[in-house]
Amino acid sequence: MRKKKQLGKYMWDVKHMVESILIIFFIMGALATIAYYYVNMEHDHEQQLIKLYTPNHTAYDSLDGCDLFSGKWVHDNHSYPLYKDLDCPYIFGDFACGPYGRLDSSYQQWRWQPHGCTLPRFSSKEVLERLRGKRILFVGDSVNRNQWVSMVCMLQTVIPLGRKKMQKVPNVSMLTFKALEYNVSIDFYWAPLLVESNGDHPTKHKTNDRIVRIKSIEHHAKNWVNVDVLVFNSYLWWRMPTLKILNESSEDSKQYNIVDNHRGYRMVMKTWSDWLFTHINHTRTQSYFISMTATHHRGVEWGGKSDENCLNETKPITKDEFWETGSDLKMLRILESSLNKLKARGVKVEMINITQLTQYRKDAHPSIYRLHYSPLTNKQLSNPSSYADCTHWCLPGVPDVWNELLLAYILRKHK
Numbered sequence: 001m002r003k004k005k006q007l008g009k010y011m012w013d014v015k016h017m018v019e020s021i022l023i024i025f026f027i028m029g030a031l032a033t034i035a036y037y038y039v040n041m042e043h044d045h046e047q048q049l050i051k052l053y054t055p056n057h058t059a060y061d062s063l064d065g066c067d068l069f070s071g072k073w074v075h076d077n078h079s080y081p082l083y084k085d086l087d088c089p090y091i092f093g094d095f096a097c098g099p100y101g102r103l104d105s106s107y108q109q110w111r112w113q114p115h116g117c118t119l120p121r122f123s124s125k126e127v128l129e130r131l132r133g134k135r136i137l138f139v140g141d142s143v144n145r146n147q148w149v150s151m152v153c154m155l156q157t158v159i160p161l162g163r164k165k166m167q168k169v170p171n172v173s174m175l176t177f178k179a180l181e182y183n184v185s186i187d188f189y190w191a192p193l194l195v196e197s198n199g200d201h202p203t204k205h206k207t208n209d210r211i212v213r214i215k216s217i218e219h220h221a222k223n224w225v226n227v228d229v230l231v232f233n234s235y236l237w238w239r240m241p242t243l244k245i246l247n248e249s250s251e252d253s254k255q256y257n258i259v260d261n262h263r264g265y266r267m268v269m270k271t272w273s274d275w276l277f278t279h280i281n282h283t284r285t286q287s288y289f290i291s292m293t294a295t296h297h298r299g300v301e302w303g304g305k306s307d308e309n310c311l312n313e314t315k316p317i318t319k320d321e322f323w324e325t326g327s328d329l330k331m332l333r334i335l336e337s338s339l340n341k342l343k344a345r346g347v348k349v350e351m352i353n354i355t356q357l358t359q360y361r362k363d364a365h366p367s368i369y370r371l372h373y374s375p376l377t378n379k380q381l382s383n384p385s386s387y388a389d390c391t392h393w394c395l396p397g398v399p400d401v402w403n404e405l406l407l408a409y410i411l412r413k414h415k
């Protein structure tokens, strides 16, 4: 009963977010745009995409032996953005920077250029064609959801109205996007800590008292089977110094141990690895783990003032190998070592190593240009940088590039 109510609320939240975006869409004088949209959409996109995505199979074939994750950002307003925010009705309020008032757009125009090779480009049609009959599932936190929305936006532009569908899956924290003609499903499952916790509600999960059932993954993970591509991300919520681990062999449901976050992360990686090893058919399913992403809360790290953060930033950092101190390298090492152990057991999980490339992009966060779930106080309003979101990423933007990297791997393996 309680669950049903929560899910109802979640549904409402999703609808509310979509509606908010739609309202703003209208406010921005979009009636004309709509007329244009219906008349010209398909034709316009066809032309645009043919121009933008010339598949380069030379580069594609030479992917082996190239480190796609070591490189630099190059301004490229010819190829980017890959889509327009108003053309994607699925951008949640957290990521809809343009509709929430961000006026600069240069942050949408950067290409990731690996040293030594070219990132393969695929047309949306080609991607859908090659994924025909497949299901991709993103599992994780809000950064993972950021990436999932980006993937949907990248692919949905070429699908005409009426041949795509976005739905909440009944009774689970899952959203599913379907490209009907291609029989492709691109889904997102909310499990910010992978295992069960008091953060499992997709919208009502704020607390300073995080309690985790570190060995209980099945309740979520039973929904992760029969998938062709699994894409995990869980980092953000492990950054608190300590967390409470429920002792599940104790009858007292309130007995817990306090552990530091690194110990907790090691424990969850073990639970997750064991589950993946026993429950997934690795002939059918490709698995990926997205590495941690940078946050930009400390302006002093790139030469700003002490009270500055990502707010008002419009250019990437150009200093080679820039590293912001909030990125916990020790946690990255724990992830790497877990994936290596899985590999030794015969299970290949590819890490999409976006940590360094996100370090440079102080310009690409929503900052104050996003939906705020609770009303801002006068104190906050008088100091905008105090409520700037320097964790998530505007769409279109940096997550589109994570997906280009992910697709380079997914499609290579389907060859």
Ligand SMILES: *[C@@H]1O[C@H](CO)[C@@H](O)[C@H](O)[C@H]1NC(C)=O
Pocket: 056, 057, 058, 059, 117, 118
């Ligand atoms: C394709 O990629 C290769 C290797 O990076 C490059 O040499 C070539 O110029 C590219 N071709 C086109 C048409 O972009």
Ligand SMILES: *[C@@H]1O[C@H](CO)[C@@H](O)[C@H](O)[C@H]1NC(C)=O
Pocket: 075, 077, 078
């Ligand atoms: C693209 O960027 C170049 C500079 O890199 C600028 O001269 C040009 O006006 C830009 N074009 C558009 C359409 O924004």
Ligand SMILES: *[C@@H]1O[C@H](CO)[C@@H](O)[C@H](O)[C@H]1NC(C)=O
Pocket: 133, 134, 135, 183
């Ligand atoms: C769609 O794909 C699924 C596998 O993901 C397959 O079981 C099903 O038969 C396909 N449906 C159609 C209509 O092709």
Ligand SMILES: *[C@@H]1O[C@H](CO)[C@@H](O)[C@H](O)[C@H]1NC(C)=O
Pocket: 001, 004, 170, 171
């Ligand atoms: C969802 O849960 C409700 C009650 O909790 C139940 O009646 C319904 O059958 C469930 N639906 C599915 C698809 O499992």
Ligand SMILES: *[C@@H]1O[C@H](CO)[C@@H](O)[C@H](O)[C@H]1NC(C)=O
Pocket: 247, 248, 249, 250, 251, 257
């Ligand atoms: C968990 O509770 C059981 C039973 O009370 C106890 O034997 C065990 O030592 C506890 N484990 C930890 C890690 O505290």
Ligand SMILES: *[C@@H]1O[C@H](CO)[C@@H](O)[C@H](O)[C@H]1NC(C)=O
Pocket: 281, 282, 283, 284
């Ligand atoms: C695993 O998946 C492959 C490819 O879909 C299939 O041929 C095989 O039968 C599956 N193995 C098991 C144990 O289900």
Ligand SMILES: *[C@@H]1O[C@H](CO)[C@@H](O)[C@H](O)[C@H]1NC(C)=O
Pocket: 308, 311, 312, 385
């Ligand atoms: C951000 O830019 C606005 C408008 O240019 C300015 O009023 C504000 O002081 C700037 N804030 C910070 C923290 O630099």
Ligand SMILES: *[C@@H]1O[C@H](CO)[C@@H](O)[C@H](O)[C@H]1NC(C)=O
Pocket: 336, 351, 353, 355, 356
């Ligand atoms: C991922 O990137 C980080 C930062 O550049 C680097 O320290 C780490 O070694 C990389 N890991 C792998 C497995 O490539």
